Amino acid sequence: MTETRLRTWTHLAGYLLATLFIVMLASQNLRYGLYELFYLAAGLALLTLGGAVYTLVSRRQQLRAPGHLMILAAVNALVLAAVVTLDRPYISHWCLPLLVLNFIILPLRQGITLSLALTTGLTLFLLVRLPLVEALPPAFAAVILTSVAALYIWHYDHMAQSAEDLAITDPLTGAHNARFLDETLQKEISRSEATGHPLSAIMLAVDYADEAEDLHGVTGMQTLGRALTQHLFGVIRAGDTLYSLRTGEFFLILPFTPEDGVRVIAERIRRTVAEHSWPVAGKITISLGCTTRTRQDTRSTQLRERAAQALGTARKRGHDTIWYSTGESRQP
Numbered sequence: 001m002t003e004t005r006l007r008t009w010t011h012l013a014g015y016l017l018a019t020l021f022i023v024m025l026a027s028q029n030l031r032y033g034l035y036e037l038f039y040l041a042a043g044l045a046l047l048t049l050g051g052a053v054y055t056l057v058s059r060r061q062q063l064r065a066p067g068h069l070m071i072l073a074a075v076n077a078l079v080l081a082a083v084v085t086l087d088r089p090y091i092s093h094w095c096l097p098l099l100v101l102n103f104i105i106l107p108l109r110q111g112i113t114l115s116l117a118l119t120t121g122l123t124l125f126l127l128v129r130l131p132l133v134e135a136l137p138p139a140f141a142a143v144i145l146t147s148v149a150a151l152y153i154w155h156y157d158h159m160a161q162s163a164e165d166l167a168i169t170d171p172l173t174g175a176h177n178a179r180f181l182d183e184t185l186q187k188e189i190s191r192s193e194a195t196g197h198p199l200s201a202i203m204l205a206v207d208y209a210d211e212a213e214d215l216h217g218v219t220g221m222q223t224l225g226r227a228l229t230q231h232l233f234g235v236i237r238a239g240d241t242l243y244s245l246r247t248g249e250f251f252l253i254l255p256f257t258p259e260d261g262v263r264v265i266a267e268r269i270r271r272t273v274a275e276h277s278w279p280v281a282g283k284i285t286i287s288l289g290c291t292t293r294t295r296q297d298t299r300s301t302q303l304r305e306r307a308a309q310a311l312g313t314a315r316k317r318g319h320d321t322i323w324y325s326t327g328e329s330r331q332p
Helices: 003-031 035-057 059-064 067-085 089-105 108-129 132-168 178-195 209-235 259-275 300-316
Strands: 199-206 241-246 249-255 286-292 322-325
Touching: 003 035, 003 059, 003 089, 035 059, 035 067, 035 089, 067 089, 067 108, 089 108, 089 132, 108 132, 178 199, 178 241, 178 249, 178 300, 199 209, 199 259, 199 300, 209 241, 209 249, 209 259, 249 259, 259 286, 259 322, 286 300, 300 322
Parallel strands: 286 322
Antiparallel strands: 199 249, 199 286, 241 249
16 A cells, blocks of 8 residues: 555544544533533534545645645634533643644654644643642543654654565665666656766676675675665765666666766776775776667666676776776667
């Protein structure tokens, strides 16, 4: 399930459960003849039901739908205004489910801001209108509920980010993994088509990696891979992205980089690697295959295959070599 779909179902469930709760409050107040509270509950139910409808209408833009903040701000303001103007402190318990709803629907920062505003206003009113002994329990309940909900949502967001990082990162080297490469490269190709900026790529590999693995073992090559990754992170520019393909093989995406630029970057990488003293292996060399996107390159596989072919040519020409492959210049 995608994040957008998950948020749609979560928001829809939150709004509908809140509507059900408020409808129960409305029916109870109507039964006892408390018409002011019945009308209040009916208005709140219409707002939360409107939130459910808005969720369905904007289901494809749940990650950036601004209407949720306006709907919940209106619900929070209406409840707090009713508590104050109707002078019925006992309906403060209506605020408690609303505090949770804020965190379910809104991003964490917006949820905290709105819930703190509601909790602060409610606490001040209770302290003014009720004796301290009676005001403290509902005030503490609101504070504790806000704190627990905020901590839970923060923990969920943190775990979700950690899971996403693990899904796109090679745990051995710390570079992005091959699974994430095609997705990012396709996005950069689309951006290059839209803006017209140049886009280049480099595929590089440690020379004689198989022989080095036989000599130093898998653990030794993993140590070398981590050290090489950190070195490459220090050489490439901000905005360039690094991907680990397999043992000793890496891929670089270089946005806003024409042919001259990728040649300079490739030579800098080749030279600094050859001059460096590496753990386990000592001195090593790498071969690099470079290419730059042409107008005919609309798929990530085209750039990847051409960079791989350039790397193969560089190896055939003697290792510790850079080879640049140009794309086909077909007329549109």
